[in-house]
Each structure stands twice: as structure tokens, then as C-alpha cells.
Amino acid sequence: MSAQIIDGKAISTRIHTEVTQQVAARKAAGKSTPGLATILVGDDPASHTYVNSKHRACEEAGINSFGFTLGADTSQERLEGLIRELNQDERVHGILVQSPLPKGLDEQHALSMLSIEKDVDGFHPVNIGRLAQKGPEPLFVSCTPAGVMVLLNETLSSIEGKHAVVLGRSNIVGMPVALLLVRANATVTICHSRTQDLPAMARQADILVAAIGRAEMVRGDWIKPGATVIDVGINHVEDSSRKKGYRLVGDVAFEEASEVAGAITPVPGGVGPMTIAMLLRNTLKAAEMSDS
Amino acid sequence: MSAQIIDGKAISTRIHTEVTQQVAARKAAGKSTPGLATILVGDDPASHTYVNSKHRACEEAGINSFGFTLGADTSQERLEGLIRELNQDERVHGILVQSPLPKGLDEQHALSMLSIEKDVDGFHPVNIGRLAQKGPEPLFVSCTPAGVMVLLNETLSSIEGKHAVVLGRSNIVGMPVALLLVRANATVTICHSRTQDLPAMARQADILVAAIGRAEMVRGDWIKPGATVIDVGINHVEDSSRKKGYRLVGDVAFEEASEVAGAITPVPGGVGPMTIAMLLRNTLKAAEMSDS
Numbered sequence: 133m134s135a136q137i138i139d140g141k142a143i144s145t146r147i148h149t150e151v152t153q154q155v156a157a158r159k160a161a162g163k164s165t166p167g168l169a170t171i172l173v174g175d176d177p178a179s180h181t182y183v184n185s186k187h188r189a190c191e192e193a194g195i196n197s198f199g200f201t202l203g204a205d206t207s208q209e210r211l212e213g214l215i216r217e218l219n220q221d222e223r224v225h226g227i228l229v230q231s232p233l234p235k236g237l238d239e240q241h242a243l244s245m246l247s248i249e250k251d252v253d254g255f256h257p258v259n260i261g262r263l264a265q266k267g268p269e270p271l272f273v274s275c276t277p278a279g280v281m282v283l284l285n286e287t288l289s290s291i292e293g294k295h296a297v298v299l300g301r302s303n304i305v306g307m308p309v310a311l312l313l314v315r316a317n318a319t320v321t322i323c324h325s326r327t328q329d330l331p332a333m334a335r336q337a338d339i340l341v342a343a344i345g346r347a348e349m350v351r352g353d354w355i356k357p358g359a360t361v362i363d364v365g366i367n368h369v370e371d372s373s374r375k376k377g378y379r380l381v382g383d384v385a386f387e388e389a390s391e392v393a394g395a396i397t398p399v400p401g402g403v404g405p406m407t408i409a410m411l412l413r414n415t416l417k418a419a420e421m422s423d424s
Numbered sequence: 425m426s427a428q429i430i431d432g433k434a435i436s437t438r439i440h441t442e443v444t445q446q447v448a449a450r451k452a453a454g455k456s457t458p459g460l461a462t463i464l465v466g467d468d469p470a471s472h473t474y475v476n477s478k479h480r481a482c483e484e485a486g487i488n489s490f491g492f493t494l495g496a497d498t499s500q501e502r503l504e505g506l507i508r509e510l511n512q513d514e515r516v517h518g519i520l521v522q523s524p525l526p527k528g529l530d531e532q533h534a535l536s537m538l539s540i541e542k543d544v545d546g547f548h549p550v551n552i553g554r555l556a557q558k559g560p561e562p563l564f565v566s567c568t569p570a571g572v573m574v575l576l577n578e579t580l581s582s583i584e585g586k587h588a589v590v591l592g593r594s595n596i597v598g599m600p601v602a603l604l605l606v607r608a609n610a611t612v613t614i615c616h617s618r619t620q621d622l623p624a625m626a627r628q629a630d631i632l633v634a635a636i637g638r639a640e641m642v643r644g645d646w647i648k649p650g651a652t653v654i655d656v657g658i659n660h661v662e663d664s665s666r667k668k669g670y671r672l673v674g675d676v677a678f679e680e681a682s683e684v685a686g687a688i689t690p691v692p693g694g695v696g697p698m699t700i701a702m703l704l705r706n707t708l709k710a711a712e713m714s715d716s
Contacts, residue, residue, distance in 0.1 A: 239559075240557070240559040240560050241560075244550070256553075257549070257550045257553030257554055257557070258536070258549045258550060258553060259553070260553035260556050260557055261548075261549030261550060261551070261552035261553030261554075261556070262549055262553075263556070264552050264553070264555070264556045264599055264600075264603065265532070265549070265552055265595045265599065266594075266595055267531075267532040267595065268532050268533075292618050293618045293619065293620045295620075301606055302558075303557045303558055303559065307556055307557065307606075308556075310614075311556065314593055314599075314614055314616075317616070317618040318618075319613065319614065319615050319616070319618070319619040319620070319625065320613065320614045321611065321612065321613040321614075322602075322606055322611065322612045322613075322614075323611050324606075324609070324611070326584050326585045326609040326610075326611070327585065327611040328585045328587075328611070333611065
């Protein structure tokens with residue numbers, strides 16, 4: 133058996149196009165141009181690459197972007213002062229604080245300073261709290277978890293009643309994905325580094341989400357035949373045959389897994405491109421919320 | 425085999441005594457007397473009974489309590505105005521809004537108005553959000569879930585790596601208990617009304633928490649031999665042999681389950697008495713936090 137490949141590139145391209153059209157329609161109707169402010173602190177090269185990609189995607193979609201780059205020695209006061217300014221700035225509908233912040237800065241405290249109406253990354257504790265509760269919906273769901281749910285909804289006719297096993301409990305992926313799956317009426321098992329017999333847990337999954345950051349840890353025999361496998365991992369492994377000297381692999385051993393799974397995301401080209409697509413969608417939503 | 429009975433009454437009595445002694449020591453040291461304000465809206469008889477029990481327990485522990493009873497026709501503005509007053513009142517260290525509020529009032533919005541430093545019931549979205557994230561601890565954990573964790577820690581030498589299955593995903597018990605179990609490094613499965621084959625899921629549990637509100641739904645053959653079973657349910661079932669015409673039973677069929685489980689909470693006398701004990705402890709903590 134060979135699994136259906138879940139084409140995150142195609143799905144994210146479709147969302148980019150939709151957002152681009154909606155932004156153009158807003159402008160044509162005389163409404164404000166959506167604006168995203170990014171805050172990048174320090175010199176982490178990967179973070180610079182991510183933020184650049186986000187600005188480029190905004191530009192392509194017709195969204196204004198405002199980049200703020202602060203030195204690694206920035207104080208908490210300076211960072212939070214900037215957030216307060218941006219909370220007030222009417223041109224800015226969404227604010228993104230690129231993670232990780234340099235050591236010594238309190239990321240959670242900084243995030244709690246964000247206006248929840250501008251929290252397009254969905255990491256304000258109130259938005260996370262709402263995710264964990266019945267009642268008011270979170271204003272924004274963080275981008276990678278929201279992207280995982282889009283991929284699942286594109287692939288499955290229904291999530292309800294399915295057994296979803298989430299490997300990993302990080303703030304940015306594992307835990308919010310688990311909470312979203314509960315909201316979608318899946319039975320959800322949260323596994324992590326202290327789980328005993330991870331393969332046996334994974335093998336129960338109708339939906340398996342791997343977000344552990346360990347290259348190809350999930351083997352073919354961890355997968356229930358026919359399962360839907362979402363691989364959130366992006367790991368560099370050495371590969372002298374490549375020009376860059378490495379290749380990207382997921383947390384799932386793709387070749388083995390695709391022999392067993394019903395559907396599976398590739399790496400790259402699965403979850404990865406969804407993150408920025410959801411950021412664009414959230415920024416548009418923030419602008420729409422500011423209209424009224 | 426007959427299970428160990430987890431004596432919530434004895435454990436909660438010990439906590440009452442500890443809090444009482446600590447409150448007396450505070451007063452002797454010239455510090456403020458801890459104060460709890462309760463807000464009760466409408467005429468629900470069970471709510472009146474609960475609030476009265478809380479006031480009585482405060483009195484026994486030397487904690488001041490301030491009861492506010494509002495009519496069923498109270499407006500959202502009036503309710504939130506009172507919360508704002510109590511947020512400012514220095515005699516009040518903890519504020520409890522008794523659930524459920526009458527229809528037409530927005531409970532989640534009212535809770536979000538609480539000062540998180542006074543949220544002794546642990547239902548402010550920021551406290552729930554922190555529960556779902558690594559990083560800063562919630563200032564307060566809601567009382568019944570916190571009580572469940574005390575019972576587990578009293579019964580088991582370790583929770584880490586155990587498979588905990590939580591039946592129910594309510595805001596007030598199921599979901600926060602699941603999040604606390606993840607924090608305690610258990611592997612956690614969250615089940616609910618849409619779960620397929622609930623008995624099979626439950627049978628995997630080293631730790632089974634039943635919080636579904638269905639009298640004796642969990643049968644003996646749902647339980648893994650030796651498991652620790654925490655029964656959060658309190659259900660009235662008709663019983664003409666009792667003076668009151670009913671008796672209280674849990675979500676677990678106690679007689680059957682205690683033949684299989686390693687340890688089990690009775691109903692009444694298990695989780696029930698823990699809730700008020702944890703409320704007293706949280707109120708004392710709120711007073712201690714206000715000292716500095």
C-alpha cells in the first residue's frame with residue numbers, strides 16, 4: 133500500500149491566493165491595508181530567515197509589513213515598550229514576536245503584553261486559555277497548529293470520534309494541536325519524552341501528529357495501517373551528496389511510514405508551508421476585526 | 425482483590441488543620457487575615473448550599489468571608505462592577521464567582537475581569553492558559569482538579585510515565601485535570617461523549633479519572649487490574665430506603681470497581697471534601713502573595 137501524500141504546498145498556495153484576493157477586495161472597498169509587525173531580537177540566523185520569509189509572503193499578498201530588529205542586549209523594558217507602541221499603532225493589525233528570544237528576556241511576559249486583538253501568532257495566554265476551555269473561541273489560533281488542522285480537514289471527511297495521538301507537548305505545536313483536536317471531538321492522547329512504550333501508543337492512532345524534533349524517530353511499525361500521519365518535524369541531517377551538506381527530514385521515517393499510512397505529509401512540503409499561510413490568514417482576520 | 429480506599433475526608437481534614445494553623449500563625453505575626461469574597465447570583469439551591477459550606481469552612485479556618493448575593497436579574501455591568509470593587513478591596517484576597525451563573529450572564533467574561541492575583545478558583549483564562557503551557561506556573565489551580573492531584577500524590581509514589589485516562593473534558597474538571605496530569609509527566613488520554621469504545625480506552629488507564637456526571641457508568645470491567653481510580657462524579661439516584669429519598673453515587677460503580685482497582689475514591693468522602701480544602705489553601709496563598 134502506498135499512502136496518499138498530503139500536499140501542504142498546494143494547500144498553502146491556495147490559501148495564499150485566497151488571502152491575496154481578499155486583501156485586494158478590502159483595498160478596493162476603501163478599507164485599511166492589513167499590517168503585520170514583526171519583532172526580531174538578536175542574531176539567530178534561522179530566526180532572520182523565518183522573519184524574512186514572512187515579510188516576503190506579506191508583500192506578495194498585499195499586506196504591509198513592519199520589521200523591528202533589536203539587538204541581543206535589548207532589555208525587557210525596551211521590548212515591552214515597543215509592544216505597547218505597536219498595540220496603539222493603527223497601521224499594525226498583527227504583532228509577531230519571533231521565538232526564541234535571547235536568554236534573559238521573559239518571552240511569556242512579553243507575549244502577555246500583546247493586545248489579544250493583535251496576537252496573530254496566538255500565543256497570548258488568554259488565547260491559549262480559551263483554546264483549553266469551552267466558551268469563547270480564541271481570537272487567533274497559533275499558525276502551525278492551525279495549519280495542521282487545515283491539513284487534517286482537507287484529508288479526512290471527519291475528525292470526530294477518531295483517536296488522535298500527539299507526540300510532543302510543546303507550547304508552540306504539541307499542546308495547542310492536542311487542544312484543537314479535543315475541540316474537533318477527537319479522543320486525544322498526549323505523549324512525550326516520559327511516555328512508556330511510545331510505539332505502542334502511536335500504533336493506536338487513527339491520526340498521528342509527530343512534533344518531537346527527532347529525525348525519523350517514528351518508524352513504519354509505529355503506524356496503524358491506514359492512519360493519517362502529520363509530520364511537524366523539520367530536522368537537518370548530514371548528507372554529503374547534497375550541495376548544502378544536509379537534507380531536511382521529518383520526525384517520521386517517510387519511506388517506511390508511507391507503506392503503512394493511509395495519508396501522510398512529506399517533509400519538506402507538508403506542514404512547513406502552512407505556517408506562513410495561516411499567519412497571512414490571521415493578519416487578514418485581525419484587520420477585519422479592526423473594521424468594526 | 426479489594427482496593428485501597430483513598431480517604432479524601434481524612435486528607436482534606438489534614439489540609440483544613442494545616443491551613444487553620446498557618447492562618448493563626450499569620451495573625452500572630454501581625455499579618456492580614458486572609459479574606460474570601462463569594463459572589464452568588466440567583467436562586468439555585470445547590471449553589472446556595474455550596475457557598476454556605478465555603479463560608480462555614482472559612483470561619484472554622486479563621487479566614488474572613490464576605491458573601492455577596494445578587495438577584496437572578498442582575499446585569500453583567502452590575503456583576504462586573506462588583507468584581508472591580510472587590511479587586512480593589514484590600515480585605516479581600518480571593519474572589520469566587522459561584523458557577524453556574526443565571527442564563528444571560530457571560531460567565532467567561534466575568535471571570536476574565538477578576539484580578540488574577542485573586543482568582544482562587546483558578547478559572548481566569550490567564551491561569552488556564554498557563555496551565556496549558558510550559559513557562560510561568562498558574563497562580564492558582566482550580567480547586568477540584570488540584571484536589572484530584574493531591575489524592576493521586578498521596579496514593580502513588582510517582583505519576584510520571586503512567587498512562588492516565590480522563591473521562592470528561594469540562595472546563596471545571598476534565599480539561600484542567602488532564603493538563604495537570606501532563607505537567608506531572610503522565611501520558612494522558614482525554615475521552616468524552618464522542619469517544620468510540622470508552623471501555624477499551626478506560627481499560628488502558630493506570631490512572632482513571634471519571635468526571636462525566638453519569639451515575640455508575642464506569643463498570644468493573646472498564647478498569648485495569650491495579651489501577652488508581654478517582655471518581656469525581658456526584659450523582660443523585662432515587663433510593664426510597666433513604667430518608668431523603670435519594671443517595672449519592674459517583675460516576676464509577678464502586679462495588680464492582682473496587683474488586684479490580686488498586687486504589688479508589690469513595691463517593692461521598694473522596695474527591696468531594698477536597699474542593700473546599702483546596703479553596704482554603706488557595707485563599708491563604710492569595711493572602712501570602714499580597715504580603716510582599
